[in-house]
Amino acid sequence: MFVVRGYDKYAHEPFAVTVDLAVLTLRGGGLHVLLVERGQEPYAGRWALPGGFVLPDESAETAARRELAEETGLKDVSGLHLEQLRTYSEPGRDPRMRVVSVAFAALLPDAPEPTGGGDAAQARWLPYDAVEPLAFDHDRILADAHDRVGADLESTCLATAFCPPEFTLGELQQVYETVWGTGLDRPNFRRKVLATPGFVEPVPGGARLTGGRGKPAALYRAGAATALRPPLLRPPREGRSA
C-alpha cells in the first residue's frame, strides 16, 4: 500500500537498525580489514565487522562515523572517506531478531593498531585474503565493499583516501595494484593521474625516499576533483571465458 495509513509506532514489528562497517586499509603492501572478535552467541569466537545500533537522534551516516571513531580509537575521523554501500535486510540474517543493517565502506590511509576505545572486545587488523568465514552475512558485506571500492577506483579519485595527506605517485599506484590485485605500468599510470585535472596537486618543495633506496619521489596532495573521466580501467583479466 502506498498510502501510509496508521502511524502507530508499535503497529508493526519493530526493526532494529544498525550499521556495519567494512574498514579497509593498506599495511605493508596488503589490504587489511578491521574486525572484532565476537564474545557471545551467536557466532561466538568468530570475527565480525564492527558496527552497532543507530541511535534515535542519529542518521546512519552519523552512527557509522561514531562507530568508526570508537573502533579505531582515532581522534579525528571527520576527514576519512565513508561511503554507504547498501542495506541488508533479509529476515533471517540475525537469528535473534529483525535487524536491518546499513553497510558502509571506510577507507583509512595508514593503519594504527586500534586502541579499543574503552571497550572490552578488541578490534584488530586482519589481512583481507586471510579472512576466515565471518559472523552473520558479513562475508558478503565485505566482498561487496571490496567490489565497490575496486569499481570506484576506476571512475573516481577515491584512491587518495587510502593515502596519507602527502604521498608519492608510487604509493598511489600501490593502492590500485593492491585493491585490484594486478600490476600497472608506471609511466602510463603517472601520465594518466597527472593528466586528470584536480586528481592530485604537487607539494612545492616536497620529496621523500620511499623504500630506503632509490631516487626520492615528489610529493602530492589530493586535489579537489572527485570524478575521474575518462576512467582508469583495470586491465582485463587474462583467462576470459566467453
Added chain:
Amino acid sequence: MFVVRGYDKYAHEPFAVTVDLAVLTLRGGGLHVLLVERGQEPYAGRWALPGGFVLPDESAETAARRELAEETGLKDVSGLHLEQLRTYSEPGRDPRMRVVSVAFAALLPDAPEPTGGGDAAQARWLPYDAVEPLAFDHDRILADAHDRVGADLESTCLATAFCPPEFTLGELQQVYETVWGTGLDRPNFRRKVLATPGFVEPVPGGARLTGGRGKPAALYRAGAATALRPPLLRPPREGRSA
C-alpha cells in the same frame, strides 16, 4: 559500541522501515516517473514516490517488488529491473516519526497507465522534467535515481531494461539519449553495442517498422551480459568550467 549487548526489542526507539520507489519509464521519447498524490498531511496534495512499509517477514527487496506490483497493476514484475539505490535515514525526514527508507530504482519498458490495484489514491506517470517539488526528501531520491541510472548506462547493459522483450537498436539508442539528454552518433552506437558480446542478440527473422516510415529495423533481445566493458561513455558536456 560494537558489542551488541541486550537484545531487548523495545530497548531502543523503534524504527519504521519503508521502501521508496523511483519507477522510471520512457513514454513518447521522454523520461517519466511514477508518482502518487498524497491525500493527507504532511505534504497533502503534493506528489510523492510510491512506497510503503517493509513487512515483518520481508526483505526490503521483496517489499519493493510487492509495492511495484501494487502500484503499477502489472501482473508479472518478476523480470523487471529493481536496483537498490541507498538508504535515507536522516532523523527529520518524516515529521511524524522515525522512518528509515531504503530507496530503489525500477525500470519499466513500456508505460501502461497504472491501474491502481484496488487502492483509492491513484498513481500516475508524470514527465521527469516537469516534476514539481515532491513530498519529504523524494526530490533528492529521484535525482539520485536519475544519476545512478545515467551512470549505470555507461558501464552496464542496463539499457535493455527500458525496452520491451524485442527491440530495435534505434529504440535502445533512444534510451541512452533520453536518460542522458544528449544525442549519439547512430553508426558508432550500433557498432559499440554489437561489438559487446552478450549485450544484445539478434532475433532471427525479426523486423519491425518503427515510426511508420523508413526501413524496417532488425529486432534484438537482451543478452546475458551485465557489464559493459569498455564502457560507453556519455559525450562530455560542452560548457566545461575548469
Added chain:
DNA sequence: TCAAAAGTGTTTGCGATACACCCATGA
C-alpha cells in the same frame, strides 16, 4: 658499481569520432 625506485621519451595499435553513402519503406 650495482640495485632499486623515480621519472621521461617514443613507437605502435586499437578504438572512437565524424562523416559520407546506400537501402527500404510510406506518403
Added chain:
DNA sequence: TCATGGGTGTATCGCAAACACTTTTGA
C-alpha cells in the same frame, strides 16, 4: 520522388599500452 529511419563503409584523431632509456639515491 521525397522524407524518414535503418544500415554500411571509411578516414582521421587521440589515447593508451608497451617498452627503452635516463636520473638519483643507498648499499
